[in-house]
Amino acid sequence: QVQLVESGGGLVQAGGSLRLSCTPSGRTFSMSTMGWFRQAPGKEREFVAATRWRASITYYADSVKGRFTISRDNTKNTVYLQMNSLKPEDTAVYYCAADLSLVTPAQAREYAYWGQGTQVTVSS
Numbered sequence: 001q002v003q004l005v006e007s008g009g010g011l012v013q014a015g016g017s018l019r020l021s022c023t024p025s026g027r028t029f030s031m032s033t034m035g036w037f038r039q040a041p042g043k044e045r046e047f048v049a050a051t052r053w054r055a056s057i058t059y060y061a062d063s064v065k066g067r068f069t070i071s072r073d074n075t076k077n078t079v080y081l082q083m084n085s086l087k088p089e090d091t092a093v094y095y096c097a098a099d100l101s102l103v104t105p106a107q108a109r110e111y112a113y114w115g116q117g118t119q120v121t122v123s124s
Contacts, residue, residue, distance in 0.1 A: 002113050004096045009118030012086055016122070020081040022096030022115055031098040034079040035059075036070065037108055038092035038120075045095070049081060050105035059105040064090075086122045093117040 008020040022034065035050030049070040050059045058070050069082040079096065096115035103110035 002098075004098055004113055004115035006094070006096050006115040006118045008081075009094060009120045011121045011123065014086060014088055014122055014124050016086050017082070017084045018086065018120060019083070020094055020096075020118060020120075021078055022080075022098075023076065023078045024098065024113070030100075031077070031113075032101055033103050033105060033111070034072065034096070034098045035105055035111065036079075036081045036094055037097060038090075038094045039117075040089075040092040043092075045108055047106035047108070048094070051079060052102065061106070083120070086120075088122045088124045090120060091122050092120060094120050 003025045004022050005025050006022050012018055031053055033052055036048040037045050038048050039045040047061050048064055049068055051070050067085045072079045095117045097111035098113045099111045
């Protein structure tokens with residue numbers, strides 16, 4: 001059984017930065033795709049960013065391009081989401097997702113494994 005453990009959320013002022021981390025625990029598989037999604041109160045879960053583990057390809061939602069960076073540490077099987085120039089509208093619960101296959105990066109339903117979520121709150 002694979003579980004994804006997230007960390008790094010918190011409260012930050014607008015314009016500030018946070019870095020989220022996501023590491024698989026339990027049986028560790030070599031993931032093909034890892035991504036980040038977020039869900040604000042009263043809204044649907046939305047895609048933020050994703051990476052192909054072996055091909056070094058990254059994908060971003062238009063709303064975060066130029067501000068967020070997804071990266072990974074192959075030795076730790078860990079993916080990071082560096083969030084800069086944060087805005088109040090970035091406030092949400094952020095979820096890490098992973099799959100063994102080359103899933104469609106922005107399609108949440110295609111990911112098999114999910115983290116428990118970490119709260120990010122950006123104050124104005």
